Ligand SMILES: [Zn+2]
């Protein structure tokens with residue numbers, strides 16, 4: 001229980017700091033990875049307050065408590081197929097739940113709850129955690145619903161919490177670093193509509209996709225591997241000549 005909460009919190013802060021203080025302070029990396037399509041006015045992100053951090057940690061602790069004590073536990077062991085299947089299901093199911101919750105938060109009736117998250121158009125990674133309490137509860141329900149349906153395996157849950165944090169932080173960083181180009185969610189913040197899902201699947205299904213126009217495809221580490229293989233094939237070709 002403690003481990004799950006700690007892994008979630010530590011990965012959230014360390015990945016966020018890595019992006020904001022590490023990658024963004026390196027001009028070359030920042031220019032290379034930037035995913036912003038629309039130019040917007042720079043907005044300083046308010047500095048962390050001890051009170052904010054403590055409240056955030058209490059919320060995270062309670063959520064971990066609810067998941068670990070109320071959701072059914074299953075052991076999937078080391079079976080690669082079972083684990084991959086769970087991840088795939090989790091991505092599709094969690095994305096669906098998030099899509100529905102997020103789209104509801106954009107209706108006139110519930111918009112007020114969600115406006116705090118949209119205060120920042122020039123997003124910093126930590127905007128990922130910037131939301132009202134009511135939104136936190138709604139999004140948390142959407143996020144844990146699939147866990148209650150399919151059960152949890154503690155190793156998978158830990159891995160999921162790190163991956164989820166990485167994606168959520170990257171999605172708000174205006175950089176494209178990990179799996180899915182972050183201009184997907186960046187466009188949601190700059191346009192205030194479309195792209196309600198975690199990635200594009202359910203937005204395609206429900207026709208709310210605002211297609212990304214820049215940095216399409218998967219970035220680092222795939223782009224890095226691509227770069228290495230393309231370079232080595234160019235070198236091979238020149239050697240043959
Ligand atoms: Zn939104």
Ligand SMILES: [Zn+2]
Pocket residue numbers: 117127128172185189
């Ligand atoms: Zn957001």
